Amino acid sequence: MKKFLKFSSLIAIACVLMLSSCSKKEKSSTTGWNLNDQKWGGFEKVDYEGQATGPNLVLIEGGTFTMGQTDQDVMFDWNSIPRRVTVSSFYMDETEVANIDYKEYLYWLDRVFIESYPEVYRNALPDTLVWREELSYNEPFVETYFRHPSYDEYPVVGVNWIQANEYCKWRTDRVNEMVLIERGILNPNPEQKDEDNFNTEAYLEGQYEGDVRKNLPDKRTGGERKVRFEDGIMLPSYRLPTEAEWEYSALALQGNQASARDERITDKRIYPWNGNTVRYQRRNKYQGQILANFKRGKGDYMGMAGKLNDKAHICAPIREFMPNDFGLYNMAGNVNEWTMDLYRPLTSTSLRDVDNQDLNPYRGNKFEAKELDEEGKPVEKDSLGRIKYRYVEDDEVASRENYKRGQVYDYLDGDKESEVAYNYGKTTLISDKSRVIKGGSWADRAFWLSPGARRFKEEDKADRTLGFRCAMTRTGGPSGNEDTGGNSFKVKRKKQKRKY
Numbered sequence: 001m002k003k004f005l006k007f008s009s010l011i012a013i014a015c016v017l018m019l020s021s022c023s024k025k026e027k028s029s030t031t032g033w034n035l036n037d038q039k040w041g042g043f044e045k046v047d048y049e050g051q052a053t054g055p056n057l058v059l060i061e062g063g064t065f066t067m068g069q070t071d072q073d074v075m076f077d078w079n080s081i082p083r084r085v086t087v088s089s090f091y092m093d094e095t096e097v098a099n100i101d102y103k104e105y106l107y108w109l110d111r112v113f114i115e116s117y118p119e120v121y122r123n124a125l126p127d128t129l130v131w132r133e134e135l136s137y138n139e140p141f142v143e144t145y146f147r148h149p150s151y152d153e154y155p156v157v158g159v160n161w162i163q164a165n166e167y168c169k170w171r172t173d174r175v176n177e178m179v180l181i182e183r184g185i186l187n188p189n190p191e192q193k194d195e196d197n198f199n200t201e202a203y204l205e206g207q208y209e210g211d212v213r214k215n216l217p218d219k220r221t222g223g224e225r226k227v228r229f230e231d232g233i234m235l236p237s238y239r240l241p242t243e244a245e246w247e248y249s250a251l252a253l254q255g256n257q258a259s260a261r262d263e264r265i266t267d268k269r270i271y272p273w274n275g276n277t278v279r280y281q282r283r284n285k286y287q288g289q290i291l292a293n294f295k296r297g298k299g300d301y302m303g304m305a306g307k308l309n310d311k312a313h314i315c316a317p318i319r320e321f322m323p324n325d326f327g328l329y330n331m332a333g334n335v336n337e338w339t340m341d342l343y344r345p346l347t348s349t350s351l352r353d354v355d356n357q358d359l360n361p362y363r364g365n366k367f368e369a370k371e372l373d374e375e376g377k378p379v380e381k382d383s384l385g386r387i388k389y390r391y392v393e394d395d396e397v398a399s400r401e402n403y404k405r406g407q408v409y410d411y412l413d414g415d416k417e418s419e420v421a422y423n424y425g426k427t428t429l430i431s432d433k434s435r436v437i438k439g440g441s442w443a444d445r446a447f448w449l450s451p452g453a454r455r456f457k458e459e460d461k462a463d464r465t466l467g468f469r470c471a472m473t474r475t476g477g478p479s480g481n482e483d484t485g486g487n488s489f490k491v492k493r494k495k496q497k498r499k500y
Contacts, residue, residue: 042220048232050481053091054175054472058327060249062089062478067247067361069452070270079345080452085358087248089478092241093469095318095329096155096337097167099146102126105167108174113384116194120384124166126158130464141314141464153317155335155467161240161435161459164338164468168238169386171470176200176234180210185227187211195385200237204229207381232475241471242362243341243436243454250332250439250451255325271449272324272331278446280322292321292333292449293442301442314442314464332449335467336437340364343434343456344413346420364435366407367392433459441465 025034026045034040053059068082106124113120131141145151146158159167177198180186189211192198202208206226215224216231227233241249250272258264270276273291280286290309293316295301303309310316316334323329342364371379371388378387392406405411409432412418424431434456440448443465447453457466 057091058094062087071450089474091472096467100152102156127462130158158462160462171238187213197385199385201387236473238470240340243339247451252325294333336441338468339436341436346413435459
């Protein structure tokens with residue numbers, strides 16, 4: 001009996017100690033004031049778990065690599081001269097955006113805007129006429145490729161750069177709306193119409209309420225409050241990848257890293273896989289099989305009956321071929337893919353900016369700022385439910401040191417300082433609408449499968465060989481949520497399994 005009483009006393013003491021430790025408030029390392037305590041002003045420090053991985057995304061750990069041509073420059077364009085750059089960590093879609101994904105987007109636009117703003121739906125429709133050609137019978141694809149369920153898991157084509165960016169904006173809002181629903185903050189609301197639809201920025205600016213289920217506790221007032229940007233709950237925007245991001249993730253050179261502790265790449269790559277051929281080389285049941293969907297030779301799109309090489313006369317399903325060492329499918333072949341970048345042939349050779357633009361290189365900045373009212377708050381959202389933006393004027397940044405212009409499309413490659421002029425339609429086909437496309441397609445020869453190869457397309461044009469995938473910026477540690485913040489001796493990294 002005495003032993004039982006003694007044991008009970010020990011349990012009671014342990015519970016008291018646990019309760020006292022749990023009730024102990026975290027203090028500011030600067031002022032000593034309690035954090036997350038209404039009695040001490042209610043300043044909040046979020047118990048942040050790290051950025052969640054959005055649907056279909058793969059974390060691409062950043063690093064340095066040689067950006068540019070990896071194969072012979074058979075076109076003699078000299079527009080992809082190799083240079084050393086660093087890319088920050090980011091997320092990339094593991095597949096191209098499929099027809100079924102884009103049809104979901106169109107369905108939402110039809111449900112929300114068709115009555116008041118039918119042009120929004122019409123402007124988003126892919127151009128199915130891209131399949132037509134004067135001397136080919138491709139007419140069945142005009143009706144079937146996008147609409148028929150047989151092609152649901154095939155990459156969407158006929159979508160221009162502008163439409164792809166609009167899709168990224170829509171996807172951002174739908175994913176963030178789902179984040180709030182899963183956290184029990186909002187209820188699903190399929191009755192959204194016109195400007196009364198969930199938009200991430202409008203919600204954060206207090207211009208959209210939604211069907212609220214239960215807001216977050218407010219440590220300042222003791223009541224409730226909406227989610228804020230500082231809570232880290234919302235994901236960053238989906239967007240197109242930059243050319244550097246796309247090329248880095250296509251090469252996936254971490255698969256050739258000597259070891260997890262060794263900062264050394266054993267072999268370069270011409271393609272997203274090892275070797276100098278387009279066939280699987282290891283001695284197993286896959287040996288000799290084609291590794292991508294491309295045009296093998298003149299008039300040869302898929303091989304011969306009984307022995308089809310890539311089994312695709314046009315596009316192939318988005319997960320048809322082996323992924324690269326980042327887990328990304330079809331980073332060579334199937335369809336070319338849009339990137340964010342404005343095309344300039346001399347981007348990588350400009351001597352004046354090559355040393356300063358070697359971290360996250362990108363051409364195409366046209367800086368924006370929110371439209372504000374007299375009180376400094378964003379003006380009322382537009383008729384589609386989005387926060388209004390305006391372009392930054394040159395005179396607004398004249399006193400700055402880090403940039404001097406609002407639009408820098410031609411910076412050191414087309415402006416007066418560079419002594420290069422792009423006279424579109426007279427001496428060149430390059431304009432301020434020319435966007436970089438990468439990856440090669442089902443209708444291209446193997447040369448274009450090299451991640452360093454680059455071409456361009458006008459941003460308002462579409463093609464049957466051109467699709468896209470989305471990317472997202474990584475916030476916080478570059479190695480993921482387990483990142484310790486720079487102490488490499490404490491970070492445990494699992495060795496990446498080779499796919500080839």
